[in-house]
Amino acid sequence: MSDELNEIWDLYVDDGSQSLDAVEAVLMGTRDAPADAAAIATLFRAMHTFKGNSRVLGLSVIESRAHLAEDLVGLVRDEGVVLDGELVELLLETTDALRGMMEAAHATRRDADEATTADLVARMRHKFERCRRGEGVAATSEAQAPPELVDAVVFEPMDQSSLIDDPVYREIFTGMVGDVLAALRQALNGPDEARAGSAAEAERLRFAADQLGLAEWVRTLEGFLALAQPGTAAIGALCEALSALFERDFAPAPAATAPEPAEAVVFEPMAAGTLADDPVYREIFAGMAHDMLREMRQALERLAAEPQAARETLTAEAERLRFAAEQMGLARWVRPLTEFLALEQPEAVQADALLDHLAALFEWDCAAAAAPTPAASPLSGTADGLDAALGALANLGARLTAGAAPDPGEVTAVTAAIAAAAEPLGLPGLSDAAARLATAGGDAEAFRRAEFRFYEELAAVEEAAPERLGGTVRPRALLRAWCADRVFESLLDLGNALEAIRRQGSVNGHCERVDERLRHVYYACRHYDMETAAHLTMALVDLFARVRSGELPADALLMHTVKSFVAAMELVFDAANAGQVPDMAAIEDLFHEASGVAFAASGVVSATAIETRLGLPRSFHKVLTPESVHTAVAALEAGHHFYIVRADLNRDETVAGQFLTWINAGGATVVSNVTVFQGDTTLFDFLLASPLDAAGLTEALASLDPGGAVVRVEMTLTDRKAAPPSAHPHPATEEADAHTAVPHEAPSGAMLEAIGEIVTGQAMLHHTLATLLEEDLVHSVESAVRAAGNDWGAARQGVRRYLEGVQEKIEKLGQIETQVNGLLDRLQEEAIGARKRPAALLLRPLSPLVEALAHQSGRRAALTTGGDDVALDVSTLEGLKEPLRALLGFCVGQSIEPPPQRSAAGKEAVGQLRVTVVERDDQVVVTVEDDGIGIDLARVAERSRQLGWDDESNLINRVLHEQWGVTANDPAGAGAVDFAQVAATLRRHGGELHLADLPGGGVRFVLTLPLAMVVLEGMVVRAGEVMYVVPIDAIQRIVHAGSDELLRVTAGGGHQMLRLGRDELLPVRLLGAAAEPQAGESGETEHKRLFVVAGKQSRRVAIAVDELVGQQSVLIRPLQGYLSGIRDVSGCALLGNGGVGMVLDVGGVVNR
């Protein structure tokens, strides 16, 4: 291992120790006093640095742990999460773990084992989720796609003029002006040498002014800088000029707006009746009205007992409220209050009527303004009480569930508090639910059911009228968390109910129990944001409701589905509980089964069948109800056509109305519709069935919306009658097939859309180009001049108009081209996305392979894998398959020792192999490691000497040389590998192979491949008659060299070398049958030759080419059959001119 790398490893530990020390210092400090913002910033930065350094060394496990810790600290820094004791202890534990992993990595040069910190990771994730939820941040925001991230970007120069509007830049600049003016004034009064420095000061300020776009400042300073030797007069003038400019551009607002010191300020009166429109005033009024109404209500209650005092309060509050209402311009408040105040001696009934009236007005005028404040509405005046009562209820419920037997008095008190808090909300359902709690008493099961119902009722209130509950009560979250806490119990009970149904042979008496437990599971799914699982659960709730109403039989299929559901959901919640991502494949399958149950019972085809038959895009999957399917089947039977029509109904009400009227009038039948979010716009996709064909439908929609801005046909669907629908396509089967062949998937909706738009763009390009080509510019201009009697002045106007017309068309061409380019990018992204498959398809078959190889070679080996979920392009998967098998063959057959040898060396008898797949930036990195003896370097050194390669450095990489041949520690053993061949295979897919020997023994192979290998940015060159594409990344420079820069090296078998600079010589490589450049010939006829310098750092070559055609993105195609044997080429590509180019295998050329 090189000194440079050793130095970096040492720095990793030095830097890392400092960072972790800093983390610990802050965390320990919190035991004495809470950490301030600066301490939290230090904490974050230290963890961030540690993470970044781990990343540099490719220690992805350590990096991921540090990343989690950084995220937790980020919540404290940015989201206001409290750095509580639990979090401090968790972070301290993490710091300890990171320190251990760092030291181990330094010693072994290996990343940490994921498993040892799996529990810590789960707890950190759990804490993260809890912290995030506690802050009220939505756990997911599905509608918002994350911004697209790229690895490097170079910005276009920015518009500097905007900087001057930035107060920070203004402040920095004014500071500089002050400094410069002070220096200039000092120079004025100082010696000559001091004046000499004034130019430098002026230049400094001129540059800053230029950056800010302050043209007049720049002009003034440039005038001064133009002077050869500025004297005191010039410096003085500059000071004055700068001061004046400063006064004008940066001094505080002029005196006219700066208030003079005054004893009193008189404001203009505000226009009457406008305050009600101001939200700030509305909020103030709402608060006042709330308090006054409460006072009046209390006074009313005291009216009988203390008539005098109560009436005085009523009158005083009414008077204050009337005045406030008058100021606000709320006449409807003023009138009843004035009438009430006119009464000499108001009675209770009148006060009551007034208060009812005002409460209604309050709801009308103030509810929205008061909503953010929990206690602002008289109707939600109990929010605080409800909040407190809910806390007591949750506590009681938890103890009852745990088997405790609380004091009956406490149960009564809590349920009474709940009932009291619920009563004023005036919602019968909620009051009933509260009453059920009271009747449940201390019976744990009854109480649990009543508690669940009460939370459900409350959640429904939040759903429908959140303002009634105030700001702090969040029943939906409460309900979901409650169900999540009890989900395993609910699943167990559900299983028991199913068993009881099976024994009894009927669902009678069990439906309610099943329904309720399913609802528990549903809310628990919501708690963990498991959308598909929640949909499935609701589908089952629906099915059982149908069973209960006699609509469906509780047949074996349904029972089987629910039973499988219980088993699958246990696993899913297990994973979710541990902070892992659950495997949803089984849930997806069950969803299809559940849908099949409903449709089979109703005697129609399933929703899946319709999805398949019409080729519906993904957005319409799982949304078809039985009714939708019924409609679709009827339309299919009637021979109707199916379309997806996209409508922007909010854009134009008139057109939207006409569209819906057209549908209602029988123009089409709506089978289903889905909502589509595009930025801030909400669109609707309608699945329509219509007797009209595509042309007819387009015409009908065009008559409603000629521009197509509001409604347009998004997709025309085809009835695939020939392929009878399979009820339950099995994703597992699809996966299994995926790694053996590139699947032929139907293009996605977005892809078809992009293709459609590209075709349209191309048509527009064609049309505009055609009209341009028809123009004869010279002839037209000459004719115009001739028509004006060869008087250019007279013709000028006409010619100008004509040329402007042409210019306009050219600009339009440019716009269309940009648009088409954007669409092509989109199409490319879609296409690449559609080709992705999980790495598990590559990794899963490796375990049996290793087992078989070990068996054959008398070894014992165990394989672990990581990165199953990394999504890879299908061609990447293919490209990795063979190299991986070869390398594992070497590990098992050559590196891992037979068991007796391992035991003698103090190792476990079973050799350990690990294959991990990591996505890093734009590459996939596959690491293969073992704990055997690795590559026998002594043997490599010996063979090197035999080959005459005397250099002893970098021995391990010798095996990658083309002339090396097969590598084997034991030539008689299995698994010998030609590493150069493996590297060449990877290079054909744009990848590389690296090797490293590990300090404790064993070998590490690192295979890298581009994540998406479809598109390549390349330089197209011609060598002889053949066009080649050289990957841009591999090009170091392009050289135009004459014959005197070419040398022939006798010792190198007569190879040519290109002299580059003073002392660098690069081997020259020829492509195909290209003519060799002539060295050492000089004369008048000599012409220079082009060379592309390609390769990496010290391994570079000069490739002789005849022509540089230009840079372009090319789609790589693999070479098939005979072509796959062509040397130095990794694929072929279609070029912009329609020809075919050979994609150069630069690695192969370099190693030749």
Place this chain on the structure above:
Amino acid sequence: MAHEVMIVDDAVMMRTVVGNLVRTLPEFKIVATAENGKKALEQLGNWPNLKLILLDIEMPEMDGLEFLRHAKLRTRAKIVILSSVAVAGSPHAAKARQLGADAIVTKPSGAVSFDLAEKRGSEIVQVMRRLAGA
């Protein structure tokens, strides 16, 4: 003449890794390094011909974003953000761009056993060359 480069990063390891990379490029010369924005700002006046600044974001005393504001009024050097937080497309990147950064490159990664220049380093090199016109 080689283009003058300054590296600003609080991590010694990162300064070394990036420094080693830049030193392999004959067209660039590291003239200064600094462990935070404040120290970098203090040195700016010494290098009137500075061509490039490779700048981290998360640093003590003065972070990269604040340094950008000040540097914009003090130097012609192009500024490359070299950070894992300012991934292009992120809010940090938007802020950096707003403050006048010329380019953003993700920090190098995975240099555990081979030449850094073959990993993320090549991206840094490309961006440096493009900005320096080398």
